[in-house]
Amino acid sequence: MLSEGLLMTRNVSKSFGGVVALKNVSVSVRPQTLTLVIGPNGSGKTTLINVIGGILQPDEGHVYFSGLDITKLSPHERFRLGLARTFQTPQLFTSLSVLENVLVPDRSYYEERVIEILLNNVWRIKEKEYVEKAFSILRLLNLDRLWDASARELSGGQMKLLELARVLMSDPKLVILDEPLAGVNPSLANEIMGYLTKLRSGLGTTFLIIEHRLDIALKYVDHVIAMHQGQVIAEGLPDEIVKHPAVVEAYLGG
């Protein structure tokens, strides 16, 4: 059973005081897919990705990634295994340029390689490699023309793309995106979803996305997980899920 998903939760439960945020949640994210988690406000989406990312520990249940039980691992340890995430508010260095932001990925990426870099005196070669890699990622996301701009000059949507670019420097297997389209104009929002499909097919990256703007997101994703009151109420193809009676009821009732 562990081979079916790159990422899986099994019977994950989490409460905050008396509030049950997740109740026996078992989901699977297949490799090289765009999987979207939907649900009305308060249905448990954020809690689920925080448990998957390691920010929260579940009260019960397990999280598996690449066949490993990662339930007890820290967010950094998960990152090193290839499980990365972006935040609703991008975590950028606003005084640095676009390129510099991409060249400052998570510290653990460099920490792992620091001995190799020092011993072999290959820093200059590595630096050139990193810059080339950064530019190729910026090109994929149509940010290369802005490489020298200060991050603070970017639009909200471009900032989200820049955060994604930074995360991609570590060659993640799976990226969790928390509302990548929130506050982004429709044209850029469609562009962002287009880039994700391109990255999935081109680099083989898997994406787990939380998004409220279903009109846009549903057109691009491969699989939808619908939540309500801390439970998964339906799963399947976008077309099936929007028509699913439990999903319709959850949104109308909510």
Ligand SMILES: Nc1ncnc2c1ncn2[C@@H]1O[C@H](COP(=O)(O)OP(=O)(O)OP(=O)(O)O)[C@@H](O)[C@H]1O
């Ligand atoms: N830190 C917390 N302390 C107390 N209750 C919390 C906490 N985090 C979440 N909850 C509660 O858990 C439930 C699930 O919340 P969660 O934020 O996971 O839902 P959501 O689907 O992400 O909602 P939204 O779409 O509004 O972001 C809600 O009832 C919420 O009030």
